[in-house]
Amino acid sequence: xxxxxxxxINLLVDGxxxxxxxxxxxxxxxxxxxxxxxxxWNAIYNFFVGPFTTLRRAGNIVExxxxxxxxxxxxxxxFGAGQFSMISEGSFxxxxxxxxxxxxxxxxxxxxxxxxxxxFAGILGMLVALxxxxxxxxxxxxxxVTSIMLNYVVQFFVIYLVTYYFRETESSSxxxxxxxxxxxxxxxxxxxxxxxGVVLGVVVCVVMWIILYRTSFGTxxxxxxxxGLFAKYTGLKVTxxxxxxxxxxxxxxxxxxxxxxxxxYTRFKWTSTPGYGWTGIVVALxxxxxxxxxxxxxxxxxxxxxxxxxMARNSDVGRxxxxxxxxxxxxxIAADALLQGWRQRMIVKxxxxxxxxxx
Amino acid sequence: xRVLQSICSPDFLFMWIRVxxxxxxxxxxxxxxxxxxxxxxxxEGIMLISALFGVLAGAMGGGLFWGxxxxxxxxxVVSTIFAYFHLVMKANATLCGTAINTAASGLTVFVxxxxxxxxxxxxxxxxxxxxxxxxxIIKDIPVLGDILSGHNALTYVAILMVILVYLLxxxxxxxxxxxxxxxxxxxxxxxxxxxxxxxxxAILICGVLTGxxxxxxxxxxxxxxxxxxxxxxxxIALAACSMGQATPVGALVSxxxxxxxxxxxxxxxxxxxxxxxxxxxxxxxxxxxLTIFSIQQSVRAKRKMNKLKTV
Numbered sequence: 001x002x003x004x005x006x007x008x009i010n011l012l013v014d015g016x017x018x019x020x021x022x023x024x025x026x027x028x029x030x031x032x033x034x035x036x037x038x039x040x041w042n043a044i045y046n047f048f049v050g051p052f053t054t055l056r057r058a059g060n061i062v063e064x065x066x067x068x069x070x071x072x073x074x075x076x077x078x079f080g081a082g083q084f085s086m087i088s089e090g091s092f093x094x095x096x097x098x099x100x101x102x103x104x105x106x107x108x109x110x111x112x113x114x115x116x117x118x119x120f121a122g123i124l125g126m127l128v129a130l131x132x133x134x135x136x137x138x139x140x141x142x143x144x145v146t147s148i149m150l151n152y153v154v155q156f157f158v159i160y161l162v163t164y165y166f167r168e169t170e171s172s173s174x175x176x177x178x179x180x181x182x183x184x185x186x187x188x189x190x191x192x193x194x195x196x197g198v199v200l201g202v203v204v205c206v207v208m209w210i211i212l213y214r215t216s217f218g219t220x221x222x223x224x225x226x227x228g229l230f231a232k233y234t235g236l237k238v239t240x241x242x243x244x245x246x247x248x249x250x251x252x253x254x255x256x257x258x259x260x261x262x263x264x265y266t267r268f269k270w271t272s273t274p275g276y277g278w279t280g281i282v283v284a285l286x287x288x289x290x291x292x293x294x295x296x297x298x299x300x301x302x303x304x305x306x307x308x309x310x311m312a313r314n315s316d317v318g319r320x321x322x323x324x325x326x327x328x329x330x331x332x333i334a335a336d337a338l339l340q341g342w343r344q345r346m347i348v349k350x351x352x353x354x355x356x357x358x359x
Numbered sequence: 360x361r362v363l364q365s366i367c368s369p370d371f372l373f374m375w376i377r378v379x380x381x382x383x384x385x386x387x388x389x390x391x392x393x394x395x396x397x398x399x400x401x402x403e404g405i406m407l408i409s410a411l412f413g414v415l416a417g418a419m420g421g422g423l424f425w426g427x428x429x430x431x432x433x434x435x436v437v438s439t440i441f442a443y444f445h446l447v448m449k450a451n452a453t454l455c456g457t458a459i460n461t462a463a464s465g466l467t468v469f470v471x472x473x474x475x476x477x478x479x480x481x482x483x484x485x486x487x488x489x490x491x492x493x494x495x496i497i498k499d500i501p502v503l504g505d506i507l508s509g510h511n512a513l514t515y516v517a518i519l520m521v522i523l524v525y526l527l528x529x530x531x532x533x534x535x536x537x538x539x540x541x542x543x544x545x546x547x548x549x550x551x552x553x554x555x556x557x558x559x560x561a562i563l564i565c566g567v568l569t570g571x572x573x574x575x576x577x578x579x580x581x582x583x584x585x586x587x588x589x590x591x592x593x594x595i596a597l598a599a600c601s602m603g604q605a606t607p608v609g610a611l612v613s614x615x616x617x618x619x620x621x622x623x624x625x626x627x628x629x630x631x632x633x634x635x636x637x638x639x640x641x642x643x644x645x646x647x648x649l650t651i652f653s654i655q656q657s658v659r660a661k662r663k664m665n666k667l668k669t670v
């Protein structure tokens with residue numbers, strides 16, 4: 001009974017906190033726009049309403065959410081195991097390269113080709129994510145710094161691969177040759193570019209939720225993340241779980257990279273990492289580290305990004321504003337003390353009420 | 360062979376000191392924070408913001424003085440936000456730092472566009488840089504003078520800061536309190552130390568040092584702000600700090616180690632290597648450096664354990 005009421009209070013406070021943060025984010029958008037724009041109403045309209053004006057734009061939201069779901073899941077699993085590896089970014093990018101290699105150089109039937117490419121992307125993503133994990137396990141090297149450094153290494157390595165082995169020589173800007181037709185993911189809703197990778201993302205979210213909350217491995221992982229020492233003394237193989245978590249996270253971020261490349265592009269065009277790993281952290285926090293909320297959180301962040309793009313095209317406000325908003329949201333969500341007093345008072349009140357009932 | 364020749368030249372040694380300066384500043388800041396028990400991942404963002412606002416404030420105020428005010432002021436503002444959210448609002452330091460970095464990369468481009476109409480760099484603004492300094496007697500010594508004299512004023516400030524941070528941490532009551540809070544916050548607070556206040560001060564000191572590092576990039580190393588010009592130096596500084604075990608002299612030595620590879624990547628451009636491998640070198644070297652250091656640490660720890668067992 002008591003446990004139940006605490007749960008309800010937590011849910012209420014968490015919900016209120018998220019609503020407050022989203023309200024602050026929207027308020028901040030308006031504030032910045034009014035401070036810098038000549039025609040603020042136009043910019044505001046484009047930002048908030050713009051993404052819904054055409055089917056194509058609404059589709060853009062779903063497309064932009066797709067890579068964020070994968071990287072956010074990676075972040076959730078890594079942070080969930082109590083590790084602070086930022087490797088989602090690198091795993092995602094090496095995943096795009098892996099998918100590119102298979103998409104260009106293998107001859108496979110059309111049903112199998114994208115599957116093979118995305119699997120290869122996932123494996124590469126996993127291998128990259130295991131580097132900081134194993135360094136930490138073996139010699140206690142800080143995974144935080146090595147993973148960030150590794151992201152840079154991966155970025156240059158992928159650009160090297162494209163430049164020296166897959167480059168389209170007829171184009172003046174850096175891009176790869178065209179993928180084979182059999183490799184690209186099909187569009188699932190006409191009039192948009194929403195591709196099969198989006199479905200894959202949602203499926204992976206559900207699968208991850210099941211793994212985290214309905215299997216013994218998931219329980220062990222969460223215990224390890226909540227209290228590593230406790231987990232160790234209960235006999236869990238803590239380091240093994242941490243390494244496995246990072247491997248799985250890398251795999252997911254990797255297939256995210258593969259799906260993004262084959263779903264949205266016909267050649268490799270990036271010249272630096274797109275930053276989905278970092279944005280994935282905001283999404284993961286916004287989803288309260290629950291895989292089931294990830295699609296929703298990813299859609300919200302994607303909505304803001306699409307809105308910012310439309311606003312930048314049609315007004316005098318730059319799209320980079322959205323990064324500022326994302327940073328502020330991250331700060332606010334991470335702030336454990338926010339509304340904590342309110343939560344505390346409600347729990348105390350509920351406990352007192354219960355005692356009175358008993359008496 | 361040509362590479363070896365150019366490494367041994369005074370030009371390379373001069374450049375080595377030049378590229379080490381920003382890393383050293385940030386690593387010293389990280390050392391102060393680390394000793395007080397805070398891992399400040401926001402160094403990268405603080406450097407970026409102070410690099411931009413140093414240039415902007417200098418151009419607007421019409422003098423180097425205003426640039427310094429803008430650069431250090433902005434670094435202090437960002438550090439205050441970091442400290443407030445981490446210490447008062449109890450947010451995880453890693454997340455706070457990531458948030459600062461995310462916001463900083465957007466904010467700098469956003470403000471740059473507002474100020475200059477461009478998103479790439481601030482070349483259209485007149486920026487005030489720190490002057491180069493010739494050291495009187497040393498500059499006349501043949502080879503040594505070429506290496507040690509003629510650097511940017513901030514480079515000498517950085518070396519001075521190694522001494523100042525050392526004095527602060529090991530010879531003042533405040534330094535003792537910071538180290539106590541970092542060593543064991545409960546023990547420190549049980550004898551009446553205000554943990555939050557002391558850490559707040561440490562983060563602000565770190566902010567000033569890191570801000571100087573950022574300003575060096577846009578007002579010394581180059582004479583304009585370029586988008587994303589920090590390029591991971593804040594993170595490399597964190598690595599340098601932990602490799603130097605968060606001591607000022609350790610930070611100096613490890614900054615020099617990492618900067619060596621930064622400089623080497625400049626020299627290697629003469630070879631026929633793919634440029635991407637050259638660009639990746641400083642980051643790969645940081646991973647390798649940290650790993651070697653940690654292996655050494657774990658071997659030492661093991662040996663100690665064995666010794667204890669035999670006793």
